[in-house]
Amino acid sequence: MKRTLLTALLVGAASLASAQTTPAGRQNINALRTVVEQFLHTQTAGLPGTVTVKVGAIDARTALAACPAPEAFLQPGARAWGKTTVGVRCTAPSNWTLFVQAQVNVQADYVAAALPLAQGQPIEQSQLVLVKGDIASMPNGIITDMAQALGRTPTVSLAAGTPLRLDTLRSRPVVQQGQAVRLVSNGNGFSVSAEGKAIGNAGDGQIVQVRTPGGAVVSGTARAGGMVEVAF
Numbered sequence: 335m336k337r338t339l340l341t342a343l344l345v346g347a348a349s350l351a352s353a354q355t356t357p358a359g360r361q362n363i364n365a366l367r368t369v370v371e372q373f374l375h376t377q378t379a380g381l382p383g384t385v386t387v388k389v390g391a392i393d394a395r396t397a398l399a400a401c402p403a404p405e406a407f408l409q410p411g412a413r414a415w416g417k418t419t420v421g422v423r424c425t426a427p428s429n430w431t432l433f434v435q436a437q438v439n440v441q442a443d444y445v446a447a448a449l450p451l452a453q454g455q456p457i458e459q460s461q462l463v464l465v466k467g468d469i470a471s472m473p474n475g476i477i478t479d480m481a482q483a484l485g486r487t488p489t490v491s492l493a494a495g496t497p498l499r500l501d502t503l504r505s506r507p508v509v510q511q512g513q514a515v516r517l518v519s520n521g522n523g524f525s526v527s528a529e530g531k532a533i534g535n536a537g538d539g540q541i542v543q544v545r546t547p548g549g550a551v552v553s554g555t556a557r558a559g560g561m562v563e564v565a566f
Contacts, residue, residue: 361398361424367391370420370434373406377414382478383442383469385415390435399428415440415470440470444497445477451492456506457483465497475500505537509556515544517554519564530562 367389378385401424412418415438423431448463462480469476477483477498486503509515509532517528528546536542536556543553544562554562 359400361400361404363392363394363396363398366404366422366432366434369404369406369422370436373420374414374418374436374438377408378438378440381415381440381442381469383440386439386441388437388439390437392432392434396432398430398432399424401426401428401430413474414438438470439468441466442469442478444469444472445480445483446498447492447494447496449494451488451496453489453491454487456485456487457503459484462498472497473499477503505540507535507556508538508558509536509542509560509562511535513560515560515562517544517546517552517562517564532562 370389371387374387374389375385378387404422404424407421407423408414409419409421418436418438420434420436421431422434423429443464443466445462446465448461451457451461459480462483464480469478477500482500483498483503485506487506489502489504492498492502511532511534513532515530515532517526517530519526530544530546530552533543533545533551538556538558540556541553542556542562543551545551552564554564556562
């Protein structure tokens with residue numbers, strides 16, 4: 335009786351081991367999940383806070399030829415955080431592509447309005463607060479450093495508690511409409527300077543049009559101190 339029970343256990347263990355072993359010439363599916371996890375950790379390495387990656391299951395019945403160097407990739411426009419899909423492809427010796435679902439959470443501090451912010455009014459530090467949350471579930475451009483918001487003006491009025499995004503804030507103008515500015519152009523061995531009047535407002539690094547005393551309109555890059563860089 336003991337011998338019969340032992341034989342049955344050994345047969346069962348052998349069957350289980352056989353089911354868990356990847357057949358020769360077939361790709362190990364769990365190895366692909368590891369490739370996806372490592373890829374997402376690399377893609378999110380520069381994000382603030384704590385990153386957590388959870389890779390979805392791959393159908394165990396998926397049969398792919400073994401690949402010595404499977405490559406993970408994101409489709410154009412896809413993000414490496416939040417609910418995302420990562421592609422894994424093999425180009426040699428076989429050619430195949432597999433898509434794997436994943437969830438990436440990023441717990442970090444982000445900047446929110448501590449009180450209502452009026453459209454067009456420069457933001458001060460006392461009007462801001464840091465809140466901890468999953469920034470991976472929020473739109474792109476969430477501000478995580480207060481310095482990025484100070485001095486900027488909201489393009490629309492914002493309610494208290496609203497997370498701040500770069501695309502909803504306008505930079506403080508370094509050149510204002512009607513302001514006298516200095517046009518500067520630097521090149522290899524030469525530097526040219528002229529006077530002009532700004533046609534519009536622009537923050538540092540933004541393009542602004544300038545009218546010269548002769549009536550010509552030129553475009554250049556606004557810089558602090560009322561200077562506009564022009565490329566010729």
